[in-house]
Amino acid sequence: MFRITRKRALHETITLMEIEAPYIAKKAQPGQFVMLRVHEMGERIPLTIADPDAEKGTITLIFQNVGHTTEDLKSLDEGDCIRDIVGPLGKPTEYEGAKRAAIIGGGLGTAIAYPQARALHKIGVPVDVILGFRNKELIILEDEMSKNAEAVYIATDDGSNGRKGLVTDVLKERIEAGANYDLVIAIGPLIMMKFVCKLTKEYNLRTIVSMNPVMIDGTGMCGCCRVTVGGEMKFACVDGPDFDGHLVDFDEAMRRSRMYAEQEKAMMQLRHICKATGEVVG
Secondary structure: EEEHHHHHEEEEOOEEEEEEOOOHHHHHHOEEEEEEOOOOOEEEEEEEEEEOOOOOOOEEEEOOOOHHHHHHHHHHOOOOOEEEEEEEOEEEOOOOOOOOOOEEEOOHHHHHHHHHHHHHHHHHOEEEEEEEEHHHHHHHHHHHHOOOOOOEEEEOOOOOOEEEEHHHHHHHHHHHOOOOEEEEEEEOOHHHHHHHHHHHHHHHEEEEOOOOOOOOOOOOOOOOOOOEHHHHHHHHHHHOOEEOOOOHHHHHHHHHHOOHHHHHHHHHHHHHHHHOOOOOOO
């Protein structure tokens, strides 16, 4: 059992949880994730480790309540326990040779991008952070990013904060202004990562993306998290989650990401119906 020591709402749909997991905290590196199960009958889901603290023996997870399991997780409070957490899983991000980096975060991907910015800042690599959100109400971790970056640029779809536009607009402006990046790390919606990679390929810029497809066991046995990279099948849980963004088949990944949309929708509808009648589901 893993006790929740801190819970904070970053937005009405986004929650931060700090959880006691000393062995995971001691070994976790940027880019790695955990698989968790909220209760004995729950499904397993992957969540990226946003902030491991080896001294406190805790890990921080940031998630959006978009499905049945994240609703269950959000319902827990400080002092409650999560049934299972396994990790750290996946390969750590490789920064070798980086001299100046741009970190691109889209929406909740900002939570995954944060440890990347912090790790690069810690080893002395100058970092520019470019974040994209639908509107200003959804902005998260701006202060934390600012402490680990030379500059933070925010783009919103509606122009309610920062500039109106896309992260690719900002990235292109920075490149053409002579930012001299030799590494771009893009984390967020698949469509965002696709177009970031399309842009950076024009400039021959090394680009790393973090893939988070459907996962069941996190050990490469189930095969659910397969992605096509450079024409070869890879498993995101053991071969990734980081990959060369110029080699990822994003169109295939987007098709696969929609495979269980109807089932998840049906489960959420059932959950809401039963909440209305006072019955407990799951």
